[in-house]
Amino acid sequence: MKNDSFDLKEKFGLHIKRLREDRGLALRDMATKCELDYSQISKIENAKWDVQLSTIFELAKGLDVEAKELLDFKI
Amino acid sequence: MKNDSFDLKEKFGLHIKRLREDRGLALRDMATKCELDYSQISKIENAKWDVQLSTIFELAKGLDVEAKELLDFKI
DNA sequence: TAATTTGTGGCAGTATAATACCACAAATCA
DNA sequence: TGATTTGTGGTATTATACTGCCACAAATTA
Incomplete structure (x- = not known):
């Protein structure tokens, strides 16, 4: 994996979490609006995964x- | 993989290719500007892969x- | 206090992105 | 014509994203 130095996954996860909380959505609420499991979203927010393009678009639907x-x- | 219906990978690939050609960059030129192999970029442009977040940021560096x-x- | 909501993380199995090559054909150029 | 550039696609290997489920603790609410 590339871009490890400036911790892209972490910045991305925090950004997602912020957007979700700004909208007052629980993980389970957000998951109902897209094709993702709520536990997946939790893992993404906590920088466990280097998500794929299609997943980014699902997150966008959920938000x-x-x-x-x-x-x-900012990276 | 999600979002298959509206062919996300294809739209993304075409978008990358257009940006690259607008800049007059050959695949090998672009590859020198980021941590990607030129054959990888070709495959991405031709919608072979559901690229990861870190790869998107590498493509951005190359462009x-x-x-x-x-x-x-537009999807 | 009791019930519900919420976030985290574990698990096993599958699919595939990424890596690093290289060969080839077609186009471009000298 | 001959040399170079360019894009495509093949290969084998490794790593890991994804899926779908579930258990649990902590926080919230009634």
């Missing part, structure tokens, strides 16, 4: 945002 | 754009 907004954070 | 711009296309 009602455009996918590109999910990459809008 | 001198912000990662979020790589998700800025």
Whole structure:
């Protein structure tokens, strides 16, 4: 895996978590809005995975945002 | 894999290819600017892979754009 | 206190992204 | 024409994302 130095996964996970909490969504709520298991989302937020493109688009569905907004954070 | 219906990988690949060609970069040129093999980039452009987050950021380095711009296309 | 909600993390199995090569054909150029 | 550049695709191996489930503790609520 690349980009390990500046901990991309961690920044991404925190960004997702922030967006979710801003919307007052529980993991289980968000999971009902997309094709992801709530435990998956938890793992993503906690930087366990280097998520794939299709997963990013699912997260966007769950958060009602455009996918590109999910990459809008400082690395 | 999710999002199969609207062919996310294909749209993404075409978007990458367009950005690269707009910059007059050959695959081998672009590959020198990031931690990707030129044959990898070819496969991504041709929708062979559901790329990971870290790979998206590498592609962005190779194209001198912000990662979020790589998700800025219509699905 | 009791019941519910919430987040975390474990598990096993499957699919596939990533890596690092290389060969080849077609296009481009000298 | 001959040399170089360019894109495509093959291969074998390794790592890990994903799936779907579930148990648990802590926090929240009634």
